[in-house]
Amino acid sequence: MASVVAAAVPARAEAPITFKCVMICSFAAFGGILFGYDSGYINGILAMNKFHHGFGVPSSDANAFGGYLLPSWQKSLMTSILSLGTFLGAVLSGWAADRWGRKNTNIVGCVIYIVGVVLQVVTDGNVGLLTAGRAVAGLGVGFVSACVIMYVSEITPKSIRGRVVGGYQFAITIGIFLSACVNLGTKDYTNTGAYRIPIGLQFAWALILGIGLLFFPESPRYYIMKRDADRARQSLSKLRGQPVDSSYVVEEHAELAESWEQEVSAGAGSGSFFSCFGGGLRKGSHLHRTFIGTSVQVMQQLTGVNFIFYFGTSFFKTIGIKNAFIISIILGAVNVASTPVAFWTIDKLGRRPLLFWGAIGMSICEFIVAIVGTTTCGSISHKVLIAFVCIYIFFFASTWGPTGWAVSGEVFPLTIRSKGIALSTASNWLFNFVIAFVTPYFVDEDKADLQSKVFFIWGSTCAMAAVYAWFVVYETKGLSLEKIDVMMREVYAWQSPGWREDGGLAVVGDVEGVEGQRPAASEKSRTLLPERVDARAQ
Structure with a gap:
């Protein structure tokens, strides 16, 4: 169905969701x-x-x-x-x-x-x-x-x-x-x-x-985009209810900063209105x-x-x-x-x-x-x-x-x-x-x-x-904004319910069956970030 080339990256634990976080x-x-x-x-x-x-x-x-x-x-x-x-x-x-x-x-x-x-x-x-x-x-x-x-x-x-x-x-x-x-x-x-x-x-x-x-x-x-790392971490600390130096805040900040740098280094554009219509x-x-x-x-x-x-x-x-x-x-x-x-x-x-x-x-x-x-x-x-x-x-x-x-x-x-x-x-x-x-x-x-x-x-x-x-419309439930970026480059909208973070594709095309339950990646596959999917007809 598809061949996948993937690169290993560390998994990131999500900070516990507190009442304060939900209210903010x-x-x-x-x-x-x-x-x-x-x-x-x-x-x-x-x-x-x-x-x-x-x-x-x-x-x-x-x-x-x-x-x-x-x-x-x-x-x-x-x-x-x-x-x-x-x-x-x-x-x-x-x-x-x-x-x-x-x-x-x-x-x-x-x-x-x-x-x-x-x-x-x-x-x-x-x-x-x-x-x-x-x-x-x-x-x-x-x-x-x-x-x-x-x-x-x-x-x-x-x-x-x-x-x-x-x-x-x-x-x-x-x-x-x-x-x-x-x-x-x-x-x-x-x-x-x-x-x-x-x-x-x-x-x-x-x-x-x-x-x-x-x-x-x-x-x-916003602070990441302005390259203000200190304020970005302080903001994450308040939003997640965790100390600034906690692993939750440090790792989430690192993921956001890395994603931003990858976008910029890939020539993602100046961020102008004209950039919204680029890429063909x-x-x-x-x-x-x-x-x-x-x-x-x-x-x-x-x-x-x-x-x-x-x-x-x-x-x-x-x-x-x-x-x-x-x-x-x-x-x-x-x-x-x-x-x-x-x-x-x-x-x-x-x-x-x-x-x-x-x-x-x-x-x-x-x-x-x-x-x-x-x-x-x-x-x-x-x-x-x-x-x-x-x-x-x-x-x-x-x-x-x-x-x-x-x-x-x-x-x-x-x-x-x-x-x-x-x-x-x-x-x-x-x-x-x-x-x-x-x-x-x-x-x-x-x-x-x-x-x-x-x-x-x-x-x-x-x-x-x-x-x-x-x-x-793409299925985006359960994915971070950065993972959604990756998915949209790899599959079409009707395939998205079967997309997994390990780069694989589950059975695709059934609204009731597939979208209700997104396939969960194994613990090993959770450490994989897809870089490229080459779709080939079987």
Whole structure:
């Protein structure tokens, strides 16, 4: 099947994972709440009567409040402009993270976010100021969304990395749920507090994250890149809860430093954005890794989940479902409750099975919603629609939500990690912007008026996501970031479940059988690091 040439290297013992280590590594993932809350609050206020009266235009439409209604272009602009700001922030974060550090870039993002919130709070019927505030807040979210993934991926032990990175998605779900609760509480206010209170609460999340990070260590891999060995060891000591001179810290530092030197000596590139597209089409090249990191984020957006969280409340009201705000809270609760499922499955079952079967489940649910919503009407069809949207949210929250972020945080070598994750996050926000911008034109009555038919689109893209997961995504569970580098140079994505650290390949190609249990290397084979695999047809 394959011949292997391997070189012996000393095995490295992993430091025990302490409660302090988990708390430090998990705290930064709290940054997801900024994105989640911002996405959720706009969903609610777009359906508020007072918001229509304050920001809408004169209308005789039956749905108008006091003679005012939000036109499609206005809803599209106010919703999507956040994503445009985050796209720019995510791109800039790659440059900032290599110069200011991962931690400091996150803190700068929180400051920018607060400025954007101020602009949104002070507005009173001024669409331009509200839009500008969301754009600035988006810039801050872009910084945080890219650097949180980078920071958490670099500081977390490999055995819990998938779960901790998945915590970022969990924070997003909490933000969405909290915003739905706040919107429900203020929706009937007859003053500007109806929308200013949900907007103003964003201050809290940025302050908690920004101030909290001041007391946390910088990523040791950042110090390695800056050739500051002392600070790198001190950072590892704090993160692992071990003395600076302990064997755990010394050996992990040596492995990180050696990997960095090998990348540089191999001409890995300057670490610029252009370096992300180098190496041609061969497996494991920078271009290959950039394609995986960016495309998994694009596919996550194409599942259609943000249609629910951006426009769900308005959509449910449009098709005649009563208590649309209550439905949004239910969906938010399902989202929050389902995400922790991935904390266990992502490092037990692996990345590929979650993405593959999650996409299949979402596709089935969305086609059912589309068919029922198109062919029937009345309370029964509404109940079926709500039930399968809840199941669809379960599949997303327990698979593609956290796992997409984990994949993007793992596939890049250190030389381009900051730029690669920045591009991956930017691709997420770019397609987030596209979906937020075009969706009102898909479903509004005076436009395409697709209503439930829009789920035929999302069902089809989820089916595409299943094919994508099989052929493109690598299985990385249980591997250090440095070992992932080696694997991606040696095998294709569909072979990765059978890749072993001793350089061998187990039986490959069975999602259920292989990926659930990665073959364990023997004690002798654990001392081998693969240098080259020459695949030959048998």
